[in-house]
Amino acid sequence: MAYRQPCSGGSATSSYFASRPAAPFPSAAFGTAAAQLDVFECLSDEGGAVPAAVPGAFAPPLMPVERVVPDAAAGYSSHARSAAAAAAGEGPARTTDRIAFRVRSDDEEVLHDGYKWRKYGKKSVKNSPNPRNYYRCSTEGCNVKKRVERDKDDPRYVVTMYEGVHNHVSPGTIYYATQDAASGRFFVAGMHQPGH
DNA sequence: CGTTTTTGACCGGCGC
């Protein structure tokens, strides 16, 4: 379908984006620290808080976020293994940063994070009746990948995994953010969409 | 008209 313009309409689809001052994907902060496989479970009901954490940083205590290691992560045998080893403090460098979010989204799978994604594949996975979609950043030279999948237990939830680091600025420019001096985490407080 | 979506084929890794 068509790429939905950011900040348009704003129905129930982008409810938490619109109602919340925080953007969940601080693109400017990508690639700051040595990231590892971080899996957040965003237990956000309608109007619930949404984390603006950064890959590589841990969940800040100011929002109801639960870091979990779901089955999905266990399924990624090779990658998850190396990431887990890295998380244990033994794994050496890995070139790709991966994070996974599990957010509540009733009707829309692809949430707007400010980037433009091009779908390049769809597959159905063994343990889930729902297909998994594969996206890639449409900007040339940017190899960031993204996979979106509905939760098999709760179809109301969507699991979104990001892989890689953007090497260009987002179409939606972050206009202000804060950084925690202690941990180096970034918290995006707002975004600016061009032409809005 | 350019870009994205769609969809099956293809391919490589891993387990048996």
Next chain:
DNA sequence: GCGCCGGTCAAAAACG
């Protein structure tokens, strides 16, 4: 060695 499984490619269609 073979088959399953997950990820990607690529061609054609669809969309704005």
